[in-house]
Amino acid sequence: MHKILVIDDNDEFRVVLKEFLEREGYEVYEASNGCEGIAVYRKEKPELVITDIVMPCKEGLETMIELKKEFPNVKVIAMSGGGFEDPNDYLEGAKLLGGAARTFTKPFEMSAMMSAIKEILNP
Helix, strand or coil: CEEEEEEEHHHHHHHHHHHHHCCCCEEEEEEHHHHHHHHHHHHHHHEEEEEECCCCCHHHHHHHHHHHHCCCCEEEEEEEEECCCCHHHHHHHHHEEEEEEEEEECCCCCHHHHHHHHHCCCC
């Protein structure tokens, strides 16, 4: 069973995504910010991280960069609903600086997320 870590400060969104992924057969861990997410990653070593970009404590781009330094092969999907800027600006940085394999603007279709997950985990 593939393990996925979902990092998002929006509790409702994180729970919905977690439950959806569990119904699809994944083992899912969750964290509400980048600081928690890095700690969970170190402990559980999931095969994929799905992270929001704009969060407290440690935002998504910082989280991705730190994970990539410590775990160069980490696979990441970044997502953003925006903040002070257009979400696409954040997501472009996630691709260029954080090495995101895929990016999604919130809200997104769960079927598109599932396609990306399957492609990343089963190349």
